Amino acid sequence: SSELTQDPAVSVALGQTVRITCQGDSLRSYYASWYQQKPGQAPVLVIYGKNNRPSGIPDRFSGSSSGNTASLTITGAQAEDEADYYCNSRDSSGNLVVFGGGTKLTVL
């Protein structure tokens, strides 16, 4: 079982803002990173660290954290943002890597 919990599905109207959350005790000590995965493709890193975007990731993607909850926010969601989103961090021991169960984002 995953030590990181995500809502299975979230929807957002085109152009609106959506927040996808990830909960876990280890997030009190470690940052979450976030990945976007479209059907048939490998995951792509979109947010890491406190709130860092790799080169090429649009600035409508942002990250934040509070207590045991990390959030990925998409401000002005686009049709191409429809995808599965996974959070990732370490377990409470700090030695092992864990993924959340994933959130399917639908853009209406």
Added chain:
Amino acid sequence: QLQLQESGPGLVKPSETLSLTCTVSGGSISSSSYYWGWIRQPPGKGLEWIGSIYYSGSTYYNPSLKSRVTISVDTSKNQFSLKLSSVTAADTAVYYCARLVLRQAMNYMDVWGKGTTVTVSS
């Protein structure tokens, strides 16, 4: 530009050992800044971390798979490999290799291979 490429058999028989190799190009696997890892995704399911290795050979494994997993590194070939023994149909998945950054409170996988599908079937 760093690239990772998975290779290995696409079909493995039950009870046998799954073997995959990830070839790193455009950079050195011996960099002290990175770990290298395997992640898998069963059909229609989420991502599962299998394990990670440092260029020195230090390894970390998912406890749920630890008894069956071996990850090794060959710095001379700029490759790292995965062996998963006693496979069953539940091990059918897309297998990805990735570069990991584990630094202070940060951890992320910034470069991924395209993935390779492995089916366990007789």
